[in-house]
Structure formats: C-alpha cells, structure tokens
Amino acid sequence: MLDTPKANRLHIAIFGRRNAGKSSLINALTGQDAALVSPMPGTTTDPVFKAMELLPIGPVVFIDTAGIDDQGELGELRVERTLRVMDRTDLALLVVSPPAGDLSMEREWLEGLKGRGIPVVGVCNKVDVGGMDLGGLEGELGIRFVPVSARTGEGIEFLKEAIQEAVPEGWERDTIVGDLLSPGQVVLLVAPQDIQAPKGRLILPQVQVMRDLLDHRCVGVMATAGELGVSLEFFRRGGGYPDLVITDSQVFHIVKEKLPPEVPLTSFSILMARYKGDLKTLVDGARAVMSLKDGDRVLIAEACTHHPLKGDIGREKLPQVIREMSGAELGFDVVAGNDFPRELRGYSLVVHCGGCMLNRKHMMSRIMRARSHGVPMTNYGVLLALRSGILDRAVGMLLPSG
Structure with a gap:
C-alpha cells in the first residue's frame, strides 16, 4: 500500500537471446539479486516483472523475458509470451552478447519494437570477454549500443544514462484530475463500498484520485452514496456546492438525481479512461x-x-x-x-x-x-x-x- 502501483511505473522490457545476460543485466542495473541467474540457457521461461527504483528515473518495472531464440514446442509458447510483453513496454533494451553471429533475429524484433513506437536502447553485454565489433553491430542494426559487463559492472552507469535519455516524453500523464482544478477547490468523491471492494481498503482508482487532489492542494471530501444527501446539505449550509463531484459509475443514476445539473460531475472510471x-x-x-x-x-x-x-x-x-x-x-x-x-x-x-x-x-x-x-x-x-x-x-x- 506504500509502494507506487506497478501500473504507474515505467515498464522497461529486456529482449535478447537465451544466455545473453538479460537477468544479470537487471541485477547490475538495480544493484540487487532481483532475477534468477544461471549459466544454463533458458533459465527465464516466462516474463518476470520486477518493481524497482532506478535512479534518477524513479519507480520502474523491469520485465525479464525468455530468449527470443527459444526452441521446441514449449519454446514457441515462451516466445509468444515474450512477444505479448511488447504491448505493455514503454522502453526496451535489446541485449546482444558474443558471439553475435547472424543478427537477423535481433533485426526482426527491433523492427517489431519500432513498429509499435517503442524506443530501444541497444546493450552489448559481456564486453569483459571480448569478441564484439561494436561499430559493426551498430551499423548492421542501426541503433546505438552501450557496451557493458553485467558481471563486472563496467558501463552500467552509462547504460543508466542512455535509459534516462530514451524515456519517451509523456509516457504517462502527470495528473488524473488535478490539471482541471485550482488549489483550494473542493471535490466530493462518492465511493460506495460494495462487496467487491477489498475489506478495510479503498479501491485503487479512489486512492489515486484522492492522492492526486492532495498533490494539487485541492480539498477532497468522501462519502458513500447513502450519505450523499447529508454531504450535499453540508455544502448547502456553507452557501454552495462542490466544485466537482466524482462518483463510482454504478451510482450515476443516484447521484445525478440529487445533484443540480450545473455542478460538474464525472466518475473514477471515466477519469481513468482519460489518464490511461x-x-x-x-x-x-x-x-x-x-x-x-x-x-x-x-x-x-x-x-x-x-x-x-x-x-x-x-x-x-x-x-x-x-x-x-x-x-x-x-x-x-x-x-x-x-x-x-x-x-x-x-x-x-x-x-x-x-x-x-x-x-x-x-x-x-x-x-x-x-x-x-x-x-x-x-x-x-x-x-x-x-x-x-x-x-x-x-x-x-x-x-x-x-
């Protein structure tokens, strides 16, 4: 409950062949043993999501994927799951390690990433063992490659800088609703707590909207649908109505009957539609x-x-x-x-x-x-x-x- 939700973190996916050092790279970037590492190819079989803090970017999710060259019937299923990871990727790292050999597979995945508008940072891993022509690699694939060694830590700081530079502008909206309001404005949130709501907690959109209001120095007042009438009477005694009412969509029909038509009204779900x-x-x-x-x-x-x-x-x-x-x-x-x-x-x-x-x-x-x-x-x-x-x-x- 104290952590940044995964959905609000920059998603960085790591693609490359089996044993290219993708998991080791995550560990080197985060300074933690976050991903399982083994010299055996194919250790990572399904996409693994690791929520981390990557300075100076902040909260991120690293997605460790199976090798793009995985083979066999199960390997094809793993590659398909890796392919689906592109749908949620904000920024990609394409990892190549010696011996590079034929790069047609990397070229195909690179085209898929670029076709989705995903910025790609090339990573030439295992430079401590040698055997890579960095200039030839960049010339053949047409992107910049950062030489690193996940084992020794060489080049990791330069890779962090490259990731920072490649973060797509506007990858996430800065605010859910605060940009529509001025400091000091009052918002009434109608939040019915039905049996679907987690016991003892608010659902995530309600928490996020309330935090966004506080961040923008607005005043948030919360009530259930049953107490809506009491809440509006409280505002009327003060000489007016809230500047905005945000409700659960399932009680639109109740709220609209009790709220004057001139009072702005929307819902948590609609705000999330705009935000996401x-x-x-x-x-x-x-x-x-x-x-x-x-x-x-x-x-x-x-x-x-x-x-x-x-x-x-x-x-x-x-x-x-x-x-x-x-x-x-x-x-x-x-x-x-x-x-x-x-x-x-x-x-x-x-x-x-x-x-x-x-x-x-x-x-x-x-x-x-x-x-x-x-x-x-x-x-x-x-x-x-x-x-x-x-x-x-x-x-x-x-x-x-x-």
Whole structure:
C-alpha cells in the first residue's frame, strides 16, 4: 500500500537471446539479486516483472523475458509470451552478447519494437570477454549500443544514462484530475463500498484520485452514496456546492438525481479512461452499443483478476445493461488480466474496465488493436454515463472543446 502501483511505473522490457545476460543485466542495473541467474540457457521461461527504483528515473518495472531464440514446442509458447510483453513496454533494451553471429533475429524484433513506437536502447553485454565489433553491430542494426559487463559492472552507469535519455516524453500523464482544478477547490468523491471492494481498503482508482487532489492542494471530501444527501446539505449550509463531484459509475443514476445539473460531475472510471487511454475513442465507442443487433458478440475485458461475486459488474450487470440499451440478443465473453485476445474481428464491441492495473502503454495497445480490427471500444464508466443520459456532462470538462 506504500509502494507506487506497478501500473504507474515505467515498464522497461529486456529482449535478447537465451544466455545473453538479460537477468544479470537487471541485477547490475538495480544493484540487487532481483532475477534468477544461471549459466544454463533458458533459465527465464516466462516474463518476470520486477518493481524497482532506478535512479534518477524513479519507480520502474523491469520485465525479464525468455530468449527470443527459444526452441521446441514449449519454446514457441515462451516466445509468444515474450512477444505479448511488447504491448505493455514503454522502453526496451535489446541485449546482444558474443558471439553475435547472424543478427537477423535481433533485426526482426527491433523492427517489431519500432513498429509499435517503442524506443530501444541497444546493450552489448559481456564486453569483459571480448569478441564484439561494436561499430559493426551498430551499423548492421542501426541503433546505438552501450557496451557493458553485467558481471563486472563496467558501463552500467552509462547504460543508466542512455535509459534516462530514451524515456519517451509523456509516457504517462502527470495528473488524473488535478490539471482541471485550482488549489483550494473542493471535490466530493462518492465511493460506495460494495462487496467487491477489498475489506478495510479503498479501491485503487479512489486512492489515486484522492492522492492526486492532495498533490494539487485541492480539498477532497468522501462519502458513500447513502450519505450523499447529508454531504450535499453540508455544502448547502456553507452557501454552495462542490466544485466537482466524482462518483463510482454504478451510482450515476443516484447521484445525478440529487445533484443540480450545473455542478460538474464525472466518475473514477471515466477519469481513468482519460489518464490511461484515449477518452474520445472510448466515448465514440460507447455510442456503438445502440447499433448492436441480434447475434452480435461483445467482449468485456477486466485488467485485474478478482474472484467474481454475485452481482459482478462485468459478468452480470454490464451484459444486462447492454442488452437493455441495444434491445438485441447478444453473446458475451469476459476476459481478465492478460487474457486480452489478439484477434478481435469476431466482436462488435469491446467494453473495458478503467484499467487502473495497466500502464498507459498497455491500455493504449488494446485500444489500438481494437481500432485496427475496426471494433468499437468503450469502458465501463463511459457506457454507464451514456445509459444514465449524462455522457456529455460526465466528459464535458475532460475533452478538449470542439
């Protein structure tokens, strides 16, 4: 609870052949035995995520991957999982070590990374054993390589500098909502604590929004939906209303009835849609629900892997809402965690959660995949705002005018 959430950390993935020294490189960069190291090729079999502090960047997640040259039936599955890591990568390290030999495989992966707009830093590892032509390596692959030895530590500080220089500008938005407010403004957060909420804690978007308000010197007041009337009466006695109300999307219908229409209103999920992804695309996607017809299939995607309980929003509430809005007999598939399909052409709509457990790169890759397949995509909060008849109000202050 005291750590920076993984989704808010810069994700640095390390790609290279088996035994190129990828795991050793993580240990050298962090000064810790964070990754299992062995002279046997293929020690890392699945992507391993390590949350670290990398100065001067700050909180990062290193992703240690299986070798891009893994072989056999299981090896092919491992390479496929390594390939999926690109969807959540903000910055990549491509590791080559002697003997380099044929670099066609590295060239193929480099093209895949560049095609996704991922900045790449080349790492020439094991320089302590010699046998590498750095100039020839750079000339053949067309990127800068930093010579290092993960074993001795040689060149590691220069690699940190190269990583710092390659961090993509705007890899994450600086604020969730604070840029829309002025210091001293008061925000009411309506946060119902249903059976899905973790016992004794707030859900992550509520925590992150409250922290963002404090960071921007705003005043946050929190209440459940049942105490909304009492909270608004408290504001009225003070001569006004909150400058903004942020609610759980599932109680939009309650909040809008008690709140004067001139008071700005949005939801945690919609704020996360702006923070993590492309809000305009998700707004446009919500309107596609009215065009669904009998036999269409809808994909509902969750970023986390919670144990579903009775009344689960993704498995029970949203399918019912979508059927009512469209008037159509539809089929639904629900996926959670990393099980987002690569092929979406069989769907007529994708409805995603707020994505608080994903980094922005991962969320945007899902949006881009839906767009490339011609499938509209929206998120829980945007869809529920449309259903409540307040979509324009809920996104009005979040989208650029025009």
